[in-house]
């Protein structure tokens with residue numbers, strides 16, 4: 546393996562890694578040699594996902610800030626350090642404008658935005674001590690481009706880019722990079738309802754220059770790049786992994 550991408554000896558936490566994009570990125574980091582810790586809410590599901598990767602697990606709900614802080618402290622106690630955080634756990638929300646309530650707006654914000662900020666805060670404390678760290682937020686193209694009905698989701702993902710730029714400016718002096726991956730359309734549980742509409746899938750495929758939805762594997766390489774020496778001079782960026790749809794007219 547090229548030394549540029551070698552993560553041997555590095556400890557990585559991926560939130561929301563029991564399936565989907567989180568699990569895909571965790572697999573990529575494990576293949577690059579990192580010690581990977583999978584997070585999700587259900588320990589049994591996590592244990593099953595972790596086995597083929599030889600990964601560790603730490604179950605907590607990312608919206609429970611105290612549980613999340615305790616989980617990160619446990620990881621530091623078990624592994625001695627935390628080099629890489631991928632704040633990926635996320636939820637969806639799509640409804641007509643008139644149907645949004647403060648409660649369902651808050652549910653999306655709590656998981657997609659607030660939890661990522663406090664995970665970064667806890668991880669940064671370890672990284673500052675180590676004088677090394679990589680923080681990666683799992684954002685979305687919808688944070689950069691408009692689409693109807695996903696008001697809260699789009700706002701939360703747009704906020705991640707802003708937090709990443711703020712932290713990149715603040716944490717650079719500690720050799721910590723902070724970036725956002727802006728995902729396009731991926732085949733996961735989260736997009737299952739959308740993918741049941743065959744006409745919509747066909748229309749989306751026609752607009753994607755690579756003419757297909759992404760898979761969890763498609764995001765793994767970008768995560769490894771940002772976490773590794775190869776991405777060491779990249780910070781404050783929002784990198785689109787979207788088959789090109791974000792650049793199409």
Ligand SMILES: NC(=O)c1ccc[n+]([C@@H]2O[C@H](COP(=O)([O-])OP(=O)(O)OC[C@H]3O[C@@H](n4cnc5c(N)ncnc54)[C@H](OP(=O)(O)O)[C@@H]3O)[C@@H](O)[C@H]2O)c1
Pocket residue numbers: 560561562563564565566567584585586587590605606607608633634635636656683684685686727728729730731732733734735736
């Ligand atoms: N799929 C797409 O097209 C797409 C596009 C752009 C961006 N994204 C973003 O990519 C991220 C992953 O999405 P995905 O498509 O892989 O979704 P997914 O298949 O639904 O997976 C979501 C993961 O997050 C975990 N999770 C959810 N809420 C959690 C919480 N409160 N605490 C801890 N873990 C939690 C889930 O585990 P448990 O339920 O077991 O806890 C699961 O592992 C999300 O942030 C999403 O917004 C997805």
